[in-house]
Amino acid sequence: MEIRIEKIRKEFDRYPALHEVSLGIKSGELIALLGPSGSGKTTLLRLVAGLERPTTGRIFFGNEDASWKPVQERNVGFVFQHYALFRHMTILDNIAFGLTVRPKSTRPPKVEIRRRALELLDMVQLTGLEKRYPNQLSGGQRQRVALARAMAIEPRVLLLDEPFGALDAKVRKELRKWLREFHDRTGHTTIFVTHDQEEALELADRVVVMSQGRIEQIGSSDDVYDRPNSPFVFSFIGDSVNLPVSMAHGDVQFGGEAIGLQHPTDGTGQIFFRPSDVSLVSEGPGISGKVTAARRLAGTRIVEVDVGTSATPHHVEIEVPLDSSAERGTELRFRPTRWKVFPNA
Ligand code: ATP
Numbered sequence: 394m395e396i397r398i399e400k401i402r403k404e405f406d407r408y409p410a411l412h413e414v415s416l417g418i419k420s421g422e423l424i425a426l427l428g429p430s431g432s433g434k435t436t437l438l439r440l441v442a443g444l445e446r447p448t449t450g451r452i453f454f455g456n457e458d459a460s461w462k463p464v465q466e467r468n469v470g471f472v473f474q475h476y477a478l479f480r481h482m483t484i485l486d487n488i489a490f491g492l493t494v495r496p497k498s499t500r501p502p503k504v505e506i507r508r509r510a511l512e513l514l515d516m517v518q519l520t521g522l523e524k525r526y527p528n529q530l531s532g533g534q535r536q537r538v539a540l541a542r543a544m545a546i547e548p549r550v551l552l553l554d555e556p557f558g559a560l561d562a563k564v565r566k567e568l569r570k571w572l573r574e575f576h577d578r579t580g581h582t583t584i585f586v587t588h589d590q591e592e593a594l595e596l597a598d599r600v601v602v603m604s605q606g607r608i609e610q611i612g613s614s615d616d617v618y619d620r621p622n623s624p625f626v627f628s629f630i631g632d633s634v635n636l637p638v639s640m641a642h643g644d645v646q647f648g649g650e651a652i653g654l655q656h657p658t659d660g661t662g663q664i665f666f667r668p669s670d671v672s673l674v675s676e677g678p679g680i681s682g683k684v685t686a687a688r689r690l691a692g693t694r695i696v697e698v699d700v701g702t703s704a705t706p707h708h709v710e711i712e713v714p715l716d717s718s719a720e721r722g723t724e725l726r727f728r729p730t731r732w733k734v735f736p737n738a
Contacts, residue, residue, distance in 0.1 A: 428603030470543030653678035
């Protein structure tokens with residue numbers, strides 16, 4: 394099911410949680426809503442679900458305007474972070490629940506409900522556990538039951554709000570991989586909310602980066618990591634270094650000195666780069682400073698460097714080759730190899 398979100402604004406007591414957000418989601422896409430706490434991810438998900446009404450703007454499911462449709466008519470499946478399964482029901486009954494409470498006219502016969510629930514149990518790879526109760530399963534298994542339960546009603550859209558948030562790191566990683574495979578098998582249009590960038594980058598076809606009720610960037614994992622389009626996205630996703638720069642006569646300058654990079658417009662701005670996207674230079678223009686600490690990681694050396702002038706000191710961390718002689722107290726000069734300057738407004 395294709396979803397189109399058009400200029401959605403959502404206010405809570407006049408407080409704008411979302412400002413005119415627009416987003417198109419293709420049928421079968423796996424979309425991550427990624428952003429810090431309070432950026433509006435859950436609000437956007439709840440609007441798609443029908444648990445909230447937009448203040449202005451519209452949401453289309455296919456060609457149908459679903460903005461004001463009640464939740465039970467939208468045919469969406471949800472899984473939340475703390476998805477409470479019914480404790481007194483077996484796993485199979487939990488999965489079948491959505492079908493058993495349907496009005497008689499659309500409720501499948503009992504044997505059919507059982508058959509479908511068993512099929513879903515198999516799909517989430519928990520065959521054999523149908524007679525167990527939720528407290529007899531691990532956290533990861535419970536989350537898979539929650540997914541099977543959401544799928545039982547054959548939803549047009551699957552909405553997951555931090556579905557693995559409550560689980561430990563190892564289980565999270567396993568479930569992540571599993572969810573990707575599950576999605577590829579079933580092909581449901583899926584939107585999931587996370588504040589974990591690794592989870593978003595690894596899982597999603599496209600990542601929607603949100604901040605303060607706005608969409609900052611929409612793109613593939615490569616787009617948002619390699620081609621961030623704002624200082625926010627650059628610093629939110631992955632490690633980054635940023636320094637204030639000025640641009641004059643085509644040269645980028647830091648601390649009043651050209652650093653060997655060019656930029657087409659004059660003015661001031663900020664340069665951003667990844668700590669690994671630098672090369673050490675022995676002479677010529679570059680950013681120079683004193684190493685204050687050096688430590689070895691598996692295949693690289695991380696050095697902390699004080700750069701800038703005494704009036705405007707900056708402390709940065711960069712990655713240098715293992716065989717470099719950078720030690721605490723030595724002078725070092727480097728130049729970013731991949732970088733982006735964001736001019737000040
Ligand atoms: P988190 O990662 O912490 O869940 P989020 O990105 O999902 O954050 P939202 O829950 O969508 O953010 O909240 C966005 C903003 O809207 C926040 O400032 C929040 O306080 C506010 N907000 C959300 N729901 C309500 C509500 N029912 N009433 C009033 N304000 C709300």
